[in-house]
Amino acid sequence: MLLISCPHCGPRNSNEFIFSGEIVTRPGPETDPATWRRYLYMKTNAAGWQEERWFHVSGCRRFLLVARNQDTNEIRMVRDYRDVK
């Protein structure tokens, strides 16, 4: 079981959340199709720390920014997007 400490709901099982993958910077709307597709598909897929997005679908229904180690599943940061500058 992977526990995610939701800033609103406290520690919850990861199956309350929807994982939506590593965070990739979105290019501007004027960019060419090849760059868009690179943004859509290409991943770093690090075997270590990664910043990713989770949606607490069965809880507060907030989008969260999570720093998780993909090798060990250790989590060192969970923040609501509202609090991310």
Add this chain to the structure above:
Amino acid sequence: MSKKPWPRVWEHHDLESSYDVVIIGGGVHGLATAYYLARNHGITNVAILEKSYIGSGGSGRNTAIVRSNYLTTEGSRFYDRSVKLYENLAQDLNFNVMFEQRGHMTLAHSDSSLRTMRWRAEVNKLEAINSEVIDPDEIKKLAPYLDTSDHPRYPILGALWHPPGGIVRHDAVVWGYARGAASLGIQIHQETELTGIDTLHNKVVGVQTSRGPIATSAVINCTAGWSSLVSAMAGVTLPITTRPLQAAVTEPVKKFLHPVIVSGSLHTYVSQTDRGELVFGASVDPFASYSTRGSLEFATGLATHVLELMPSISNMRLLRQWAGLCDMTPDFGPIIGPTPVDGFYLDVGWGTYGFKAGPVAGETVADMIANGKPGHLIEPFGLDRFEKGTLTAEKGAAAVGH
């Protein structure tokens, strides 16, 4: 029985300073590629680098199911060739791989999945693949222990029946290819980890390993799980996320289940081994990870779903569970072919269906190395399809479909 000791079939070799081709990964894909390079093209100055022991990754962790009833023409054509190679593999390798074509049954629990199955059956028939939709009465005859009544929450409405599908002993496939490749002069280096890929002017010139450097002009990435990391060493980014997939076996019981049963809606597939154990697999875990640790959610979810299909096995006990790493691509198709780096080739992104493709991937990748360009079977699966936007759309038959 001969009293003579059996000779070692793949020797330990010192690392040479250069090879014509270096293959990363000693699983079914890497070993088959090496075998066909040597047998079909006479290219034998080849090294296989395996960081652990051969077959220690996905090749030894899958549920050993083979089939070719895919949804797209590209997919069915490709996997049909693989089934044909599996049919003759024991003779080719002179090694019993225990391929049993027991038939492969994908259950439909909803009108929409029944519709997709009719579609798949028609695509398959055009490729001369034996594949048809059957009703619950026929299902009951083929697998009497399945609950085909209308009591379950997801009743069985029909199934896609694929007689050439079946199961293989996956270790035997690994050992057979390793023995075949080694006897043709290919060097298998176990416990040899790749640590870097050297490029000069966008061209591969060598690799760095835990046992020293090797000069080479051709490197093939045949890894699963770590394919993004290996490709990053050559400066190539992949559209891949790594997901664990868990599987489990029960204690052995007397034979009662002949075909392979798959249920996409219930996220499970099951077959009974020759030893009598039931082997279960699931869909990939709900989040990406390189960890192969099992979870309780998997075991409880699996039990719930399997008992929906076969309530009578409720007293059987699970013996063990494990996980393997799957490289998932956005369109559920593999990535095979050259990359922007000259001399760096890919045979990755096999998702949850890499084992069944091992022989055909080996054969076609070997052709590509020998001829300098991908053949027609693998052309649709190039890395450039993601930038061009020509994805393959195999999800309907590959997401849980085993």
